[in-house]
Amino acid sequence: MGRGPHGGRDSIRRWEGEGRATLELRKGGDRADPESVASCERLVQRYVDHDRLHWGEDVQLEEESYVQCIEWQDQGKSTQLIAGTRDQVRDINRRFILERRSKGQSEADPAKTFALRDGLDVGRGDQIVCRKNEDDVTSHDGRTIENGMTFRIENVGRRDVSCVSLADGSRWEIPREFLETGCEAGYACTVHRC
Structure with missing residues (x-):
């Protein structure tokens, strides 16, 4: 599924x-x-x-969904898995991050990663989602960052992080401070956050 220019879904x-x-x-x-x-x-x-419609035990369904998302990511697609609870989301996000690191798809060097507000460490190649609006954070064309916008991290600097919007490919220089307090790993979310 994709996101529209303001973070909403544009393709399902x-x-x-x-x-x-x-x-x-x-x-x-x-x-x-x-x-x-x-x-x-x-x-x-x-x-x-x-x-x-799919049925089964939570653990089985979560595993099937996770494996399918990994397959799609290996094909170059962006995915976002919907889970039932915030704890499940955090565990699934952690699992995606570790899987991508093991494949060389995201940064594995702890010296080149940083913690988001959910406590998960991310770096180059990881997918993140904003969880608040911030008028002071803008794209190169002047758009402000909004809750629900999803990005892929391209480079981590000391003060700013270069990201690309998964909705429209626009480039953003986002202050690390904002990411650490206003963003979470973006591979999974609860249905209420989608």
Whole structure:
């Protein structure tokens, strides 16, 4: 999935008609009305037919999702896994960081990394997400940084960090101080943060 210029989603892998199906799903149905129940059953079957529903134990599903994201990242895609709790998000983010380091996809030298507000150390090659707005942090074209914007770190300096926006490829020089207090690792998030 991609992000729009202001951090919102601009592309999600969908089947034709999934947008309408999502609205129907949100609307729900009436258990007392047999036609409503049948309509809901048909709707759920559409999700099954398009491989959108998966079930199993939390640990199994988390592992399957993680492996799929790693495969997509190895193909050069950006991913963001959605997890149920903040603790799961932190653990998954840590796991992504360590996996990418082991493959040489992100910085492994502790002298060239720094801690974000979630306590995870990141460096060149890592994906981060902003968790607050800051009018004093701007891109080269004057846009301000916003909650939800996702970046890939390109270079870590003493005061500033060079990043590229995953939404539009724009380049940013972001103060380390802001990253340390306003950003988290960006490989996973809770559904409430997406």
